[in-house]
Amino acid sequence: MKTTNELLLNWTIEKIKKEYNNDVALLIGNTSLKMEQDKEGSYFDYFVPINEKGNNLAETFIINGIGYDLYPRSWKRLEDMANLLDDNNLHCLADGEILYYKNEEVKNKFISLQDKLKKNLQDKELMSKKSLEKLAIAMELYQTMMFEESIGNVRMAAGFIADFLSLAVAYSNHTYFKYNQVEQIKELFVMKTIPDNFIEYYKAIINADSINELKNLCHLIILTTRKYIKMKKAPIQPSHCEINYTDLSFWYQELCYTWRRIYFYCDNKDVEKVFIWSCYLQQELNTIKEEFKLQDMDLLGHYHSNNLSDIRNQANVLEKYIVSEITTHGVQLNAFESIDEFLSRKS
Incomplete structure (x- = not known):
């Protein structure tokens, strides 16, 4: 039958x-x-x-x-x-x-x-990118969840955070969930690598009974997944295109005034302006690092509101590094000692 x-x-x-x-x-x-x-x-x-x-x-x-x-x-x-x-x-x-x-x-x-x-x-670069995308979604959900006051809404957000992070982990392992969300924990167990304590945090989210507990667990499971993905991130393949250091010189010539601002406000102990301009410069440094394959350039890690000398020194180190990268690759900065020199060379 x-x-x-x-x-x-x-x-x-x-x-x-x-x-x-x-x-x-x-x-x-x-x-x-x-x-x-x-x-x-x-x-x-x-x-x-x-x-x-x-x-x-x-x-x-x-x-x-x-x-x-x-x-x-x-x-x-x-x-x-x-x-x-x-x-x-x-x-x-x-x-x-x-x-x-x-x-x-x-x-x-x-x-x-x-x-x-x-x-x-099986594409390492693609799966690394997709893993990062799922992590980013989970972090966006977390940002919204932190302002929620209903335990139902927080629990729902926590569930989706665990789901998207699980997808990030699966993609890092070059696989997918055969049973979608239904058997995620079971399928995570047999993956080659997973973040530290990931399943422990996932199970704790399922059993959590308070808003604060859920929010804290989501912070922990995101943190461990970020560390894991950073460790697993596919190495950037060497670019076949030559880096145009003239473009880097254009960038520096535009941004050098930001360094001047930071030095001035550090010397005058204007904490607010140092903080604001350092945040702006850090974002710019992070951007050009990828574009021009530069080393890590941490500026804000040296910021202390009660002592601005450290971040001033670090800003100077980073400025010299950028200038060195430009000049050692045969590019001359469009720089002049005085207005007279500028006018004489431009006339």
Whole structure:
């Protein structure tokens, strides 16, 4: 005797053949989110429409208390999934079972997207980037959560933070969750590497009963994930393009006045202005570090409100380093000792 899932699958395929033969390319199965007692026989997950009419196959219904959702996923959505864009439900593509296909062309197209996803999952630079993206989302959620006063809202944010951080960890391991969020902790256990205490913090979030506890745990799980991703970050590949140190000279000539400000306000013990201009300069230094492949340039780590001499000295060290990088690469600064020199050379 056939199961409900098998009878339902037969009904769906016959409906496609009779009513949507030229409108539906594929019917894909996946039982990963079904409970064990509901997994008997093959089960449809989604279909791939060919045109707008094909979308009309979509239907939701309930049979014997069980909800079913026959929904469409476009080729574009599947292609985005293969390229790890937006959609986190990678198991829908990676583990999708072809239950019906209109022809060999669409069948092979689906298989090629599965292969593309597998290839992208092994791309170190891409997966490092995607891991950082998930971490950034979790941190944005955390920022908002810190201002929430409802435990329900805080708990929901904590759940999503744990989810996005888990995705970051999975991507760092060049894999995905076969059961989406359902078995995350179980799947994390078997990954090659995970952040220190990550599962401990995840379980604690699940069992937390207060707002402060949830917020503190989210801080800890984000902190350990940041350290982990920083350690795992793919090394930057040497650029095949030559660095244009003339552009760096243009940058310095524009920013050198900021150094002058910092020196002046340090000498005059104007703490507020030193702080503000140092924050601005630090951001600029962080930007050019990546663009011109420079060393770490920490300025604000030397800021002390009750003693400005340290940050002044560090600013001077960094300025000399930038000038040295420019001049040792054969670029001459467009600098003049006086207005007379400027006018004489420009006339």
